[in-house]
Amino acid sequence: MNCAILFLPGLTFPGRLDFVELLEGKVIDKNFPGRGRVALLHTQPETVLDDYRRLLKLANYEAALPKDRETLLKINISWQQWYPACSTAPWQLEGVILTLLADGYRNLIAAHNRTVVVDAYVGERNNKHKLVTDKYQLRNVHLYEPEVEWVYYEPKTPMLVLDKIYPDGIKIPQIFIDKNIIQLPTVKTHVFTVITGAMKNAFGGLLSERRHWTHSVIHETVVDLLAIQQEIHTGLFAVMDGTFVGDGPGPRAMWWQEKGLILASADQVAIDAVSAYLQGFEPMELKFIRLGHEQGLGVGDLKQIEIVGDVDVDEVRWHARTGETFASRGQKMIYHGPLKPFEKLLLRTPIVPWSYVASRAYYDGLWYPLIGHKRVQEALNTPWGRLFAEYGDTPAVTRPLYEPKAAAVAGLLGVATSALALWWLLSRGKKEHNSR
Numbered sequence: 001m002n003c004a005i006l007f008l009p010g011l012t013f014p015g016r017l018d019f020v021e022l023l024e025g026k027v028i029d030k031n032f033p034g035r036g037r038v039a040l041l042h043t044q045p046e047t048v049l050d051d052y053r054r055l056l057k058l059a060n061y062e063a064a065l066p067k068d069r070e071t072l073l074k075i076n077i078s079w080q081q082w083y084p085a086c087s088t089a090p091w092q093l094e095g096v097i098l099t100l101l102a103d104g105y106r107n108l109i110a111a112h113n114r115t116v117v118v119d120a121y122v123g124e125r126n127n128k129h130k131l132v133t134d135k136y137q138l139r140n141v142h143l144y145e146p147e148v149e150w151v152y153y154e155p156k157t158p159m160l161v162l163d164k165i166y167p168d169g170i171k172i173p174q175i176f177i178d179k180n181i182i183q184l185p186t187v188k189t190h191v192f193t194v195i196t197g198a199m200k201n202a203f204g205g206l207l208s209e210r211r212h213w214t215h216s217v218i219h220e221t222v223v224d225l226l227a228i229q230q231e232i233h234t235g236l237f238a239v240m241d242g243t244f245v246g247d248g249p250g251p252r253a254m255w256w257q258e259k260g261l262i263l264a265s266a267d268q269v270a271i272d273a274v275s276a277y278l279q280g281f282e283p284m285e286l287k288f289i290r291l292g293h294e295q296g297l298g299v300g301d302l303k304q305i306e307i308v309g310d311v312d313v314d315e316v317r318w319h320a321r322t323g324e325t326f327a328s329r330g331q332k333m334i335y336h337g338p339l340k341p342f343e344k345l346l347l348r349t350p351i352v353p354w355s356y357v358a359s360r361a362y363y364d365g366l367w368y369p370l371i372g373h374k375r376v377q378e379a380l381n382t383p384w385g386r387l388f389a390e391y392g393d394t395p396a397v398t399r400p401l402y403e404p405k406a407a408a409v410a411g412l413l414g415v416a417t418s419a420l421a422l423w424w425l426l427s428r429g430k431k432e433h434n435s436r
Contacts, residue, residue, distance in 0.1 A: 028230040033063035034237075034266030036299035038274045040309040043243065043262050045091075045387040052095025053102070055264045056239065058308055062103060064266035065235035070107040071100065071180040073138075074205050077112060077123035081368055082388065082398055084256035084379045085246035088184040090128040090391050092241040092262075096182060097136050108136075109175070113204035114144045117359045131392040141175065143205055149174045150208060157227040160220040160291070171208050172228065180235035183268065187242035187261070187275050189250040189320050192218045194286050195279055196251060197272040198238035198265075199226055219287035226268055226297045238271050239264045243384050247279065247320030253367050255321070256375065258384055261311065269298025270305050277302050280319035369400035 039059035043051040065071060073096065076088045093110075100108060110133045112120040120142055124130040133140050141148060152169035155162075162170050183201040190196035192215060199222045206225050207214070214221040229236055242261035246254035261278070265271035269292035273283035283289045283300050293300030307313060376398045379385040389396045 028233065028236060030296050032230075032236075032266060034060055036267055036270055036304055037306045037308065038263060038265040038267065038270050040261065040263050040274065040307055040311045040313070042310055043260050045383050048091045048243070048262075048387075049095045049098060051262060052092065052239070053099045055262050055309075056096070056099045059237075059264040059266065061099075061237055061264065061266065064237050065105070065180045065182070067104055069178070069180050069234045070109060071105055071182065071235075072109050072111045072176065073097070074111050074181055074183050074201055075124070075129055076183075076185050076201050076204070077118060077120050077127060077129070078251040079363070080119045080123035080126055081364075081372070081376075082126050082128075082396060083246075083252065083254070083368075083372060083376060084244035084385070085186045085188045085242075085254065086251055087123065087127045088129060088186065089241045089243060089388075090132050091243070091387065092184055092186075092239060093129055094132045094135075096184065096239050097132065097138070101136070107139075109139045109141055109179075111175075111181075111205055112140070112142045114142065115204065117363070126397045128388070128391050128394065128396075131394055135392070143173050143175075151177075153228065153232070155224075155228050156231055157224075159224045159227070161214070161217045162221060162224040165213050165217070165221075170228070172206055172232070176206065177232045178234060180237070181229065181233050183236075183238040185238065185240050186244070186246070187240060187259070187263075187279065188246035188254060189248060189279065189322055191249050191322075191324060193222070193288055194281060194322060195272070195276045195320075197240060197275045198268040199223070199272050199288060199292065201238075202226065202229055219291060222288050223291045223295060223297065226292060227295065229268075230297065235266075236268065237264070237266050238268055240271055240275060242275070242278070244379070245279070245318075245320075247322070249323040252363055253323075253372065256379055257318070258382055259316070259318075260384075261316065267298040267305075269293055269300045273300045273302055273305060274307060274313065277313060278317055280317060364400075373398065373400050 037059065039055050041051055041055050041058070073093065075093065078086045097108060110129070112124060112129075114120045124133075124140075130140070150171045151174045153172045155170065159170075183198045185197045185201040188196060190200070193200055200218075202225045203218075203222055206228065207221075240263040242259050242263065244256050245259045245261075246256050248254045263271055263274060265274075269289060272292075273289050276283040276286055276289060283302055284293065289300040292298050299305050380389050380396065380398070
């Protein structure tokens with residue numbers, strides 16, 4: 001029988017932390033039902049809820065998710081603003097809930113994570129998630145509230161990086177243990193991982209707010225997290241929305257397109273591989289997909305993936321752009337560039353809030369009012385945009401947090417302050433190097 005060890009701080013356990021209990025349970029088998037199988041369908045606004053039911057049935061989701069367990073729905077909120085393809089779509093969430101309830105699943109739990117730059121309470125309203133979860137009276141859990149207990153977890157699987165980043169122990173939400181989970185990502189690009197999907201959607205919920213410590217090794221991190229998920233969950237599944245898709249410097253400052261596609265799989269590696277291929281990338285060239293495949297956590301090689309449904313991936317494939325923003329360039333200078341020696345100072349000390357302020361100033365104060373808001377208004381005039389605007393008979397909230405003129409001044413001041421800080425650190429680093 002497979003075992004996993006949980007710890008909590010407080011008592012004394014030889015070595016480092018306190019032993020709380022030994023959980024006995026079956027780690028998800030490497031040959032889990034649905035391995036290497038991805039369902040992919042066309043959809044349209046008039047039929048999307050029925051299409052999601054057809055999609056989940058095609059992916060044989062019931063074989064992956066035991067009905068006698070509670071089921072978490074891990075909602076993706078990449079921004080508190082509604083922006084096409086940025087966060088879980090309300091029809092994606094509702095389609096999954098309707099299917100689960102019709103098939104006899106009970107005790108559904110909507111799970112939200114908070115980030116240091118995104119307010120999930122505002123985000124769940126603006127993205128119309130709260131409207132859906134309230135309609136079906138789901139338990140709605142924000143993982144960083146005091147009533148949610150986080151526990152130390154000792155993985156059975158050897159970690160690539162997480163045990164080194166968190167030498168005192170890896171903390172996870174106790175509510176995740178011994179439950180099913182469905183990841184609800186969208187089809188989009190990402191400045192750190194090229195594309196983001198099912199595997200990275202666990203990043204927000206499964207790691208504490210110190211998860212920014214892992215950005216320099218983000219590919220290895222999401223692979224470690226998938227290994228942990230396969231240990232702690234009774235069932236694992238992903239449903240991905242590509243009705244709108246995003247490309248460019250995601251997950252926020254993207255260009256959007258309508259594609260009318262939806263995907264589902266019990267194989268988190270395979271669904272991300274198909275999404276990557278659809279977006280014009282070679283899946284096995286993306287490090288986190290290749291590592292997940294090599295670790296045996298799923299199938300990343302497209303030649304080994306069975307794609308079922310009514311879509312020819314080569315006919316619909318597009319070529320997504322990648323890109324950078326001022327904010328992402330600054331982050332990469334810290335994680336991989338000349339500011340790497342200052343990473344701990346900038347991101348693991350009391351001065352770390354500077355990075356949150358800089359990010360909020362750029363995205364909320366500058367980019368959205370001056371660029372993003374116009375793109376949102378254009379999106380609302382499309383069939384999928386009109387569906388969002390009318391969803392739940394509740395008007396869409398898309399106004400900028402700041403007026404454009406005030407945003408321009410505040411955003412430019414924030415950018416200038418960040419640039420000066422970066423210049424000072426670079427100059428300091430050069431002086432220290434020359435003095436050696």
